[in-house]
Amino acid sequence: MNHTIADVAVPTARSKITLRNKWSVSEASFRRILYLAGLSLLILIVAIFFSLVVASLPALRQFGFGFLTGKTWDPVRGEFGALAFLVGTLMSSFMALLISMVFSLPVSIFLGEYFRHGNASTFLKSVIELLAGIPSVIYGFWGLFFLVPLVRALEVKIGVAPLGVGIFTSSLVLAVMILPYASSIGTEVISLVPSDLKEAAFSLGATRFEVIRKVILPYASSGIFAGILLALGRALGETMAVTMVIGNSNFLPKSIFSPGNTMASVIANEFTEATGNLYLASLIELALVLFIVTMIINILGKLIIHKMSARK
Amino acid sequence: MQGMAEISIHRRIWADRLFKGLIILLSLCSIVPMFLILFLIVKNGISVIDWEFLTHLPKPIGETGGGIANAILGTLWLIVLSFVFSVPLGVFAGIYLSEYRGDKLAYLTRLAIEILQGIPSIVIGIIAYVWVVMPMGSFSALSGGVALGIMMLPVVVMATEETLKLIPDSLREASLALGVSFPRTIMKVILPAGLSGILSGILLGVARVAGETAPLLFTAFGSPFMNYNILKPINSLPLTIFNYATSPYPDWHTLAWGASFVLIAFVLGLNLITKSVTKKWKVQF
Amino acid sequence: MESAVLRIENFSASFGELTVLKDINLSLSRNTLTAIMGPSGCGKTTLIRCVNRMHELTPNAKVSGKILLDNQDIYNTDPIIVRRQIGMVFQRPNPFPTMSIYDNVIAGYNLNGIKLNKEEMDRTVEESLRKAALWDEVKDALHRKGNFLSGGQQQRLCIARALAMHPEILLLDEPTSALDPKSTAHIEELVSHLKTTVTIIQVTHNIAQAARISDFTAFLYLGELVEFGSTEKMFTGPKDKRTEEYLTGKFG
Numbered sequence: 009m010n011h012t013i014a015d016v017a018v019p020t021a022r023s024k025i026t027l028r029n030k031w032s033v034s035e036a037s038f039r040r041i042l043y044l045a046g047l048s049l050l051i052l053i054v055a056i057f058f059s060l061v062v063a064s065l066p067a068l069r070q071f072g073f074g075f076l077t078g079k080t081w082d083p084v085r086g087e088f089g090a091l092a093f094l095v096g097t098l099m100s101s102f103m104a105l106l107i108s109m110v111f112s113l114p115v116s117i118f119l120g121e122y123f124r125h126g127n128a129s130t131f132l133k134s135v136i137e138l139l140a141g142i143p144s145v146i147y148g149f150w151g152l153f154f155l156v157p158l159v160r161a162l163e164v165k166i167g168v169a170p171l172g173v174g175i176f177t178s179s180l181v182l183a184v185m186i187l188p189y190a191s192s193i194g195t196e197v198i199s200l201v202p203s204d205l206k207e208a209a210f211s212l213g214a215t216r217f218e219v220i221r222k223v224i225l226p227y228a229s230s231g232i233f234a235g236i237l238l239a240l241g242r243a244l245g246e247t248m249a250v251t252m253v254i255g256n257s258n259f260l261p262k263s264i265f266s267p268g269n270t271m272a273s274v275i276a277n278e279f280t281e282a283t284g285n286l287y288l289a290s291l292i293e294l295a296l297v298l299f300i301v302t303m304i305i306n307i308l309g310k311l312i313i314h315k316m317s318a319r320k
Numbered sequence: 321m322q323g324m325a326e327i328s329i330h331r332r333i334w335a336d337r338l339f340k341g342l343i344i345l346l347s348l349c350s351i352v353p354m355f356l357i358l359f360l361i362v363k364n365g366i367s368v369i370d371w372e373f374l375t376h377l378p379k380p381i382g383e384t385g386g387g388i389a390n391a392i393l394g395t396l397w398l399i400v401l402s403f404v405f406s407v408p409l410g411v412f413a414g415i416y417l418s419e420y421r422g423d424k425l426a427y428l429t430r431l432a433i434e435i436l437q438g439i440p441s442i443v444i445g446i447i448a449y450v451w452v453v454m455p456m457g458s459f460s461a462l463s464g465g466v467a468l469g470i471m472m473l474p475v476v477v478m479a480t481e482e483t484l485k486l487i488p489d490s491l492r493e494a495s496l497a498l499g500v501s502f503p504r505t506i507m508k509v510i511l512p513a514g515l516s517g518i519l520s521g522i523l524l525g526v527a528r529v530a531g532e533t534a535p536l537l538f539t540a541f542g543s544p545f546m547n548y549n550i551l552k553p554i555n556s557l558p559l560t561i562f563n564y565a566t567s568p569y570p571d572w573h574t575l576a577w578g579a580s581f582v583l584i585a586f587v588l589g590l591n592l593i594t595k596s597v598t599k600k601w602k603v604q605f
Numbered sequence: 606m607e608s609a610v611l612r613i614e615n616f617s618a619s620f621g622e623l624t625v626l627k628d629i630n631l632s633l634s635r636n637t638l639t640a641i642m643g644p645s646g647c648g649k650t651t652l653i654r655c656v657n658r659m660h661e662l663t664p665n666a667k668v669s670g671k672i673l674l675d676n677q678d679i680y681n682t683d684p685i686i687v688r689r690q691i692g693m694v695f696q697r698p699n700p701f702p703t704m705s706i707y708d709n710v711i712a713g714y715n716l717n718g719i720k721l722n723k724e725e726m727d728r729t730v731e732e733s734l735r736k737a738a739l740w741d742e743v744k745d746a747l748h749r750k751g752n753f754l755s756g757g758q759q760q761r762l763c764i765a766r767a768l769a770m771h772p773e774i775l776l777l778d779e780p781t782s783a784l785d786p787k788s789t790a791h792i793e794e795l796v797s798h799l800k801t802t803v804t805i806i807q808v809t810h811n812i813a814q815a816a817r818i819s820d821f822t823a824f825l826y827l828g829e830l831v832e833f834g835s836t837e838k839m840f841t842g843p844k845d846k847r848t849e850e851y852l853t854g855k856f857g
Contacts, residue, residue: 034503035501035502035503038502038503038506039502041412042412042413042415042416042419042420043416043425045409045412045413045415045416046416046417046420046423046425046426046429047425047429048409048413049409049413049429049432049436049473049477050425050428050429050432052432052436052470053435053436056439056447059447059450059451060443060446063446110346111346111349112350114342114343114345114346114347115346115350117343118343118347119347122340122343132347132348132350132351135350135351135354137591138354138588138591139350139354141527141528141531141587141588141591142354142357142531142584142587143531143532143533143558143583143584143587144531144532144534145533145558145561145562145565146357146361146561146580146583146584147357148565149561149565149576149580150356150357150360150361152565152566153360153565153573154356154360184353187350191350215332215333215335215336216336216339216340217332217335217336217339217340218332218336220339241438244440245438245439245440245441245442245443246440247441247442247533247534248533248534248558248562252562252565252566272442272534275442275446276442276534276537279446279449279537279538280538280541291446292446292450295442295443295446298440298442298443299439299440299443302438302439302440303435303438303439305438306434306435306437306438307434307435310434422664488699490695490697490699491699491701491702493659493662493695493699494695494699494700494763495701495712495716496659496662496688497657497659497688497693497695497767498688498689498692498713498716498717498766498767498770499685499686499687499688499689499690499713499717499770500685500713500716500717501685504716504717504718505716508715508716509701509703509716512703513701513702513703515703
């Protein structure tokens with residue numbers, strides 16, 4: 009029996025065609041929906057930026073660039089200078105980075121070179137994953153009840169004011185929190201170093217240590233750097249754990265054991281009690297600075313990673 | 321001459337062994353914090369958990385007992401809200417990025433996602449405050465849901481895109497060759513095939529968002545009461561932990577340990593479930 | 606002479622600047638098996654992908670000329686309707702992994718929202734699986750997913766899926782190139798039986814296979830249709846020198 013186009017599109021006496029309405033959307037509308045979904049994400053980012061700028065306008069207009077260099081943060085007198093928080097942020101983040109690198113680099117080498125497969129590798133990888141999954145507030149809680157007494161004891165020993173809380177403590181907690189981020193990219197780039205490069209070095213009689221030092225690390229250096237950048241980005245924006253152990257002082261920190269505040273922690277502390285447009289706008293301006301700085305660092309880090317994969 | 325060369329090799333071999341030992345030692349050190357944290361939470365928290373703790377509301381200061389029922393409920397409610405705000409949009413954006421890979425807009429969207437991923441959670445809290453709390457004039461579960469939804473978006477989009485990219489083109493062609501339109505091919509063949517990957521991405525997003533505090537500080541705000549109304553403030557587990565842990569009352573500290581236990585169990589449990597979902601539902605090609 | 610079920614007239618296809626098919630003229634009779642052969646890159650896969658309008662899914666794809674299915678210009682018809690009339694089986698078996706064997710066979714109806722009652726569905730599934738010589742092997746496992754099937758069985762499932770739509774033409778794109786010899790033999794046998802009920806075009810790079818099963822053969826070289834005729838005549842006395850060289854293995 010000859011079938012024509014009509015037979016398939018039109019029912020025979022016995023069969024029924026019910027084109028279910030859900031997917032009767034024409035192809036063009038579907039494409040439009042998808043396109044809009046993608047576009048809306050772009051709009052979201054732009055909207056976030058603009059909202060932050062608009063909301064912080066009062067502070068931007070009042071203080072201008074002096075906002076970042078002002079030493080005094082006095083809500084009562086309406087003086088808002090963020091230098092103390094910038095310093096606090098930089099101090100805690102960079103110290104955290106240094107402390108973390110002491111452990112994250114070995115982890116990257118452990119997982120990327122020495123123990124790529126097997127039980128040891130799975131175990132350490134799971135632990136690192138778990139560390140990344142612990143909520144920030146729990147880190148803060150642990151920092152408050154475990155690290156603070158330890159730091160206090162240390163401060164007594166070295167003759168500093170035994171507060172326990174402070175920038176040093178916050179950098180300790182941060183160091184643990186950013187370990188997974190600093191180590192994961194490092195692990196990947198180290199494991200992706202081409203084996204023929206390594207074999208060339210081995211065949212010349214180098215020890216593993218020397219191959220790592222002279223072949224692997226140099227090759228993977230930009231990737232490791234990217235991982236550090238991304239970890240830094242994470243540390244800069246971290247709020248809860250920091251706010252719980254940093255001591256919440258709005259004065260310029262004098263030493264690493266001083267209490268202080270980061271841009272993120274002062275927002276967390278004071279936002280709900282902020283009265284008046286200028287106060288709120290100043291806090292939002294801090295958020296704007298955080299947004300821009302973390303965005304630049306993240307883009308830089310991802311750019312380096314893209315360049316590395318392009319190189320291969 | 322030969323003596324010198326031998327010492328040098330000897331030294332190098334020792335350096336090699338020492339280095340490996342150092343690497344192993346330092347790597348294992350990173351396990352220590354995890355065990356410390358988990359141990360502390362289990363030790364201090366497990367004694368607090370009982371039926372009353374899980375089903376009762378918190379009591380005022382001075383009274384013993386009380387529980388975190390409203391926090392548990394609040395967390396669940398906020399998860400549902402963030403789901404609503406992030407999953408439909410995120411999945412469709414992920415489909416767009418996977419099926420129209422080369423588009424100029426796709427490149428920009430991917431950039432937007434990467435920026436979104438890196439925004440500190442407190443900044444997102446401020447955005448939700450400006451967009452929802454200020455016009456509404458009050459704190460609400462809705463604003464908290466919006467904040468958490470924005471945080472979940474990148475996770476959902478990336479999970480969808482990565483999963484769909486892995487599905488071979490031959491499947492799309494098989495469907496198209498049967499005369500099935502493109503929308504149906506995507507929704508009835510491709511998306512179901514990628515379900516496990518997308519679902520595990522969503523679950524991981526939920527695990528992350530369930531533990532967030534900063535964006536809720538001035539959106540959901542917290543509340544000592546049970547609340548089902550999304551237009552009112554709502555409590556959550558992380559908020560409770562924060563408030564109790566930083567309070568001066570030892571009784572509340574104990575409650576905070578219990579709440580931490582529940583939160584950690586929930587988050588880690590979700591991570592484990594995700595792994596088994598991925599294994600069980602994964603479609604092989 | 607029977608009217609041709611498929612007529613290709615002055616047909617050319619390209620990807621951007623690269624022309625892949627040049628001025629093809631071909632006419633196929635109903636219920637015959639035509640083999641399309643030629644060395645890699647000669648355009649044979651592109652040709653059949655133009656017949657069911659899959660070629661245009663690639664960006665920058667362009668076509669010119671006419672293809673007439675039962676005297677209807679397929680490029681003036683909605684591609685979806687064209688594809689429902691023409692079945693395609695691909696090089697690598699691609700059954701839908703989330704569907705059972707049963708659902709795979711009637712996927713063409715389900716996905717298009719065409720509702721059949723249970724009796725019709727059962728009948729279509731059995732009929733198609735029988736035609737694809739797979740019924741006996743899977744009749745007790747119809748509602749299991751197809752991933753336990755061997756490569757050859759999966760390919761027969763794909764053939765059943767295409768046949769379930771009662772297509773005018775069945776396009777086979779090197780259907781046995783990913784299969785072992787035993788499965789290849791199975792499918793060759795089934796295809797040569799099928800040609801009595803549906804017009805088949807099979808792309809193959811296996812000259813011996815073309816000789817074994819096809820009624821007509823088209824030889825493509827660098828996008829041109831070099832020769833077309835009955836298989837017997839072409840293999841015993843090719844008219845074009847290039848055809849002769851290809852058949853005797855001098856290239857390709």
